Amino acid sequence: MILLFRLLAHVPLPWMHRLGVAFGWLVWWGAPGYRRRFRTNAEAAGFTPAQYRPAIGAAGAMAAELPWLWSRPRGESVLPRIVRWEGAEGFEAAMDERKGVIFVTPHIGSWELCGQAVAERYVGTYGPLVALYRPPRKAWMNELVKGARDRAGLQMLPTSVAGVRGLIRALRAGGYTGVLPDQVPPLGQGVWAPFFGRPAYTMTLLQRLAQQTGAHVFLCVCERLRGARYAIRFESFDGTAMTDPASTPEQAATALNGGIESLIRALPGQYVWDYARFKQPKAEAPESAAG
Numbered sequence: 001m002i003l004l005f006r007l008l009a010h011v012p013l014p015w016m017h018r019l020g021v022a023f024g025w026l027v028w029w030g031a032p033g034y035r036r037r038f039r040t041n042a043e044a045a046g047f048t049p050a051q052y053r054p055a056i057g058a059a060g061a062m063a064a065e066l067p068w069l070w071s072r073p074r075g076e077s078v079l080p081r082i083v084r085w086e087g088a089e090g091f092e093a094a095m096d097e098r099k100g101v102i103f104v105t106p107h108i109g110s111w112e113l114c115g116q117a118v119a120e121r122y123v124g125t126y127g128p129l130v131a132l133y134r135p136p137r138k139a140w141m142n143e144l145v146k147g148a149r150d151r152a153g154l155q156m157l158p159t160s161v162a163g164v165r166g167l168i169r170a171l172r173a174g175g176y177t178g179v180l181p182d183q184v185p186p187l188g189q190g191v192w193a194p195f196f197g198r199p200a201y202t203m204t205l206l207q208r209l210a211q212q213t214g215a216h217v218f219l220c221v222c223e224r225l226r227g228a229r230y231a232i233r234f235e236s237f238d239g240t241a242m243t244d245p246a247s248t249p250e251q252a253a254t255a256l257n258g259g260i261e262s263l264i265r266a267l268p269g270q271y272v273w274d275y276a277r278f279k280q281p282k283a284e285a286p287e288s289a290a291g
Contacts, residue, residue, distance in 0.1 A: 008067035013082075013228035016064040024060025038274040045196035047268045054269030061224060062110065062272075069112050079117045084225075087234035091218055094236075095126050100171030100215030104206065104237065105222070106182045106260045107272040114222035114232055115178050119153030122176075128155040130170040130177050132163050164205070171213040178220070179206055182260055182277060186284030193253035196261060201281045207252035211245045221263050224270060 008016065028035055042052035094101050103118070105111045119129040133156035155170075157163035167177055184190070185203040193202045210217050217237040222230050241247035241255035264271045 005067040006071045009071035011067075013065060013068055016068065017061045017224075017228055020060035020062070020064025021057035022060065023064065024057045027060065028056045034274055037276070041275075041277070042268070042271075042273045044198065045264070051268045052271075052273060055271055055273055058109075058224065058270045059272060059274070065110065066112065069110075069116065079113070079120050082229045083113075083117050084229070084231045085121075086231060087218075088232075090236055091234040092125075094216040094218070095122075095174070095176060097216070098174035100174055100213050101176040101218060102171070102206065102209055102215050103176070103178045103218045103220040103234065104181045104256070104259065105178050105220045106263055107180065107275060108263055108267055109222045109224050109270045110230060111180065111222060113230060114220060115154065116151060117222070117230070117232060118178065118220075119151070123153030127175060128153050130155045130157060130167060130175055131179070132157055132159045132167065134159040164209075167209060168213055171209060171215045177209075179209075181206055181256055182275070184277065184279055184281055187281040188283070190281060191249045191253050193250055193257050195257040195277060198278055200257065200278050202253040202257055204249050204253065206256060207242050207247075207249065210243045211252075217243055219259050219263055221267065223267060 028038070038052075038056070042055070091101060091103070105114050115129060115131065122129070131154070157166045170177065181203060182195075183203065184201050185205070189205065190201045190203045192199045194200070195202070206217075209215065217240075219235040219237050220233065222232045225231055237243070237259055240259070241251040242259070244252075247255075
């Protein structure tokens with residue numbers, strides 16, 4: 001599998017995206033449970049088939065671009081040629097204040113490319129992007145993902161108490177981090193808050209990081225465009241219950257989910273609709289808990 005990924009990394013990205021779209025539709029028609037979950041989540045959120053149908057192919061395109069993202073040669077700086085930046089001036093101004101920045105990147109578009117692109121662009125000015133990383137259980141997958149996470153400009157910390165403390169230190173020193181906010185956290189590390197009108201167990205890590213450090217918060221999304229190009233957008237999320245120390249965890253989580261909803265409404269055709277966002281949280285061993 002590792003060899004296959006490395007070989008596919010040399011296939012032009014537009015070709016991989018086309019193959020990925022076909023694969024996405026193949027999975028859609030061949031997996032009734034996946035199709036039912038995908039459709040139920042999207043329609044419960046109020047989207048029509050015309051709005052969410054592009055996400056079927058986008059899911060395949062997301063998988064197809066992983067070999068290139070994870071296995072492309074070190075030092076290959078092609079991201080500036082394929083990424084368009086929007087709102088980066090606000091992000092840079094916030095970084096220049098040296099208060100730290102948290103950018104919130106949900107499962108929309110190409111979140112994997114987003115982290116690599118931000119790190120590659122800003123490591124020389126602001127240092128590495130610091131983020132939490134949980135190794136996959138499968139050894140071959142861990143080797144592949146580790147290769148992606150070890151790229152210049154990325155500093156990965158374990159999803160543990162020590163890792164969270166490292167994030168806090170980095171933010172207080174004026175650094176920056178990216179967090180996937182729409183994962184279901186382990187039991188005890190979140191609160192229930194509405195997400196498209198349904199209760200979803202939502203992480204409290206983000207609000208703790210923002211409120212304890214005073215860091216600026218930005219919503220960030222990487223839209224996949226035609227021709228294997230991308231648009232990365234930053235939108236300030238300061239001034240919400242997420243950053244207000246007086247807000248309750250539930251208020252902050254509700255504000256966070258509202259921000260995620262706004263990004264999804266703008267790009268329903270690139271959201272991962274099959275994700276079990278409303279599942280019950282599971283307990284996690286204290287040593288590995290991120291809190």
